[in-house]
Amino acid sequence: MRGSLAWWIAAGLVVGMVMAWRARFVSPYRAQVKQVVVRVPRKHRNLAGLTIAFVTDTHVGPHVAASDIEPVARSLEAIEPDLVLFGGDYICESPRFMASAAPVLGRMAAAARFGAWGVMGNHDLSNIRERVVPPLEAAGIRILTNGAVCVDTDRGALWIVGIDDGLLGEVDLDAAFSNVPPDGAAICLWHEGDRIEESAPYGAFLQLSGHSHGGQVR
Ligand SMILES: [Fe+2]
Structure with missing residues (x-):
């Protein structure tokens, strides 16, 4: 026994x-590709069928090589999404990792039919914003810092609203949503999802956040 x-x-x-x-x-x-079907509000039903890829928290650094996220780029190249959105924390530990991360992230961005946008995460800001944003922009990822862009998709206009990082940045929701019309279809991008009660009243029908690495909110 x-x-x-x-x-x-x-x-x-x-x-x-x-x-x-x-x-x-x-x-x-x-790399895992998870397909999530999001119900769009009736008034924005023209957007139904739009394919949006959301990539977040790649954390290229001492523990994640740029080659580790290459399968994500290959997946997106096969999917050919309408938009690619990034939730931040592209790198960690040192801005020198942007050199290897940016080309792979750029491949993901290039897979989008209508463009790619992203926001900053806390790990990006701890590695100095000025050393992270320019390589991303050069790679085709436009960074939204309390700002919005209207994307003219083949299913209609869609606003992408990007909020600055909630831990190390300067959040300004009023500024971020200031150009979005009251009846505009908007998606909010914010690295941290835990302050959604602050962003929800601004009317985005969807918020995409990372930071929690798969936990906290389902
Ligand atoms: Fe984070």
Whole structure:
């Protein structure tokens, strides 16, 4: 009896170690494309069928190589989305990682039919905004900092509203939404999703956020 209990404990330990190893060294580097169908409000039903790719928290740095996010670029090149939106935290630890990250992120942006936009994350700002934004813009990712852009898609106009990072940036929701007409269809991009009660009254029908790395809000 005691021998079989020891066997189960040992087996449990091995399974636990394998799961921990996968969680640390395998899963974070395995690109996953999740398809989510978003109901658009009736008044914006002309936008139904639009394909938007949302990429966030790539965190290229000491633990994630640019080559680790290449599968995402390949997936987007196959999907050919209408828009590619980025939720921030492109890099971490040092702005020098922009050199390898920007070309791969640029490939993702180039996969979009109508363009690519993004916002800053806390890890981007801790690596100096001025050293992160220019390489992204050069790669075709237009960064919105408390600003909005009206994208003229083949299904109608869609506003993309980008909020500055909520932890290290200067959030100005009034400025961000100031150009969006009251009846405009808008998507809000904000790195952190936990302040959605502040952004919701501004009327975007969808907010896309990262930062939580798959947790907190489902
Ligand atoms: Fe973050």
